[in-house]
Amino acid sequence: MILVLGAFDGFHRGHVRLLGRARSMACSMGTDWGVATFSPHPGLVLGTMRSTLFNSGEWELIRCVLGIPHLIVLPFDERLRNLSPRDFWVELKRLTDVEGIVVGRDFRFGFEGRGSASLLESFCREDGAAFFAEDLLEGEGGGKISSSAIRSRVRRGDVSGAAADLGYPWFLRTDVLHGDERGRRLGYPTANLNIGGPRTLPADGVYAVSLIARGGWRCGALSVGRNPTFDDVRERRAEVFILDFEGDLYGAELAVFFLERLRPERRFPDAARLTEQIAADVARCRTVYEERMSADPELFGAFLRCFH
Incomplete structure (x- = not known):
């Protein structure tokens, strides 16, 4: 399975590009695709955000509209948050049938966000998995599209x-x-x-x-x-x-x-x-x-x- 990996607070236009990339890769490889994400949102656990853009019911409605076929939810608990980048990769392979990964170019993972997209690419290469890091999409008024920026817009x-x-x-x-x-x-x-x-x-x-x-x-x-x-x-x-x-x-x-x-x-x-x-x-x-x-x-x- 091709996995789009991230802490998605809903899906914005930048995320939709990731979904399209995963869909295309899955088609060319003759396999399936889906999204792997976390619950609760890591930002709530780590204190970097005080509220989510969407609740679970809203999130599911967006998922249906965008036609995401599979969803894998990883519990963001103390054990998961403290895994090193390599241990996180091992855990992801244990829980899912990973044939490829799609992330945004600014993706971070593992304890204290020490893992980068380039490090994840090296893990995929070692294990023969496909990998793609999508460039960031510019939003309204300049700057990258991000869930945090959208939350700020809504609050204003x-x-x-x-x-x-x-x-x-x-x-x-x-x-x-x-x-x-x-x-x-x-x-x-x-x-x-x-x-x-x-x-x-x-x-x-x-x-x-x-x-x-x-x-x-x-x-x-x-x-x-x-x-x-x-x-x-x-x-x-x-x-x-x-x-x-x-x-x-x-x-x-x-x-x-x-x-x-x-x-x-x-x-x-x-x-x-x-x-x-x-x-x-x-x-x-x-x-x-x-x-x-x-x-x-x-x-x-x-x-x-x-x-x-």
Whole structure:
């Protein structure tokens, strides 16, 4: 088997190049291919990151869309993290049928990241395994595409930049909780999303989103924050108003794709002014949704087919 090896926090456009390389190598060698990764993410264990870009459910949805046939998950425990580069290679061969390896050129492995892509290539050469180190891909605004840079974009609310680097909109796969129904009283009933856990969240504000609900795509206006117009909201919330939709979604699982940040969160003098702004936000969301969905119907169709 040809293995794409790495600590993947989701897959971005640079990773997709690795997948394509592995697919091509497997075809030419008459074998299969897949991804070997780690759980939990090494960055969480080593303290180099505080949250992941995607949770496991979101990760699986991306894997399905990208057509990754096999997944090998290596437990990133004390034993594995303390293996020398050579011992890690021996362990990988013990756990998998390695016929070839594909990595990014900046790949590091083994205790304290002491192993490099060139060292891994020498191990492969010794054992007669194929090897390829893919050059890094430049991202939006320059610099290499990386999961850490994408996480930073999401935290700043730059979901358009995140989508450019990912190759698809950043999204949440989550369920609907009971809320205080204030949106319903304002004429815009919202679904209150579960945003708990060690996950990356976007900057407070209002976003145009597309979401999968009840077996199809819907347009939504989503607010993240504490709703400063009212003084009784203490925790951060994510609430989405789904256009042209009636019904109860409590307990339902949704996939919510962030298309564009419309504006930062702000305090309005009263509920009437807030309602006026919501109407303007909703109109803009409809325009963004129609433009983005029509621009890449194949991509959104694949996400819909894989969501179950």
